[in-house]
Amino acid sequence: MNFPRPLPSPNALTAPYWQAAHQGELKLPHCEACAKFHFYPRSTCPYCGSAKLAWQAVSGKGEVYSFTVVHRAPSKGFEALVPYVVAVVALAEGPHLMTRLTGVAPDAVRIGMTVQVEFQKQDDETTLPVFKAEVRT
Numbered sequence: 001m002n003f004p005r006p007l008p009s010p011n012a013l014t015a016p017y018w019q020a021a022h023q024g025e026l027k028l029p030h031c032e033a034c035a036k037f038h039f040y041p042r043s044t045c046p047y048c049g050s051a052k053l054a055w056q057a058v059s060g061k062g063e064v065y066s067f068t069v070v071h072r073a074p075s076k077g078f079e080a081l082v083p084y085v086v087a088v089v090a091l092a093e094g095p096h097l098m099t100r101l102t103g104v105a106p107d108a109v110r111i112g113m114t115v116q117v118e119f120q121k122q123d124d125e126t127t128l129p130v131f132k133a134e135v136r137t
């Protein structure tokens with residue numbers, strides 16, 4: 001039996017993020033007043049308070065800021081994934097976001113390793129951004 005994993009429920013603030021991901025782009029809210037990116041999406045800029053925000057594509061490049069290895073699936077939908085890596089990625093543009101790492105064995109993940117966004121289509125409406133580790137040998 002195939003157990004589904006929970007998927008995001010976009011709202012007015014987050015829908016642009018998920019729409020961009022579904023089109024294979026990583027977009028973040030960008031403040032037009034102070035020119036800084038932030039994440040997670042908010043109605044006003046956390047740095048200057050401006051409501052002049054616009055979604056802009058970012059490079060999708062970053063590095064591992066912190067991580068943990070999940071060995072026990074939080075629900076049946078995750079059982080096929082364990083062990084997997086949940087990481088906080090520091091994007092090149094500044095903001096941090098929580099994600100799942102791919103392309104690297106959990107015991108090979110290191111703080112500071114370079115990662116690049118990639119997209120995993122879940123169904124006809126939802127695509128999840130994950131980050132692929134660039135492993136140098």
Ligand SMILES: [Zn+2]
Pocket residue numbers: 031032033034035036045046047048049050
């Ligand atoms: Zn601002």
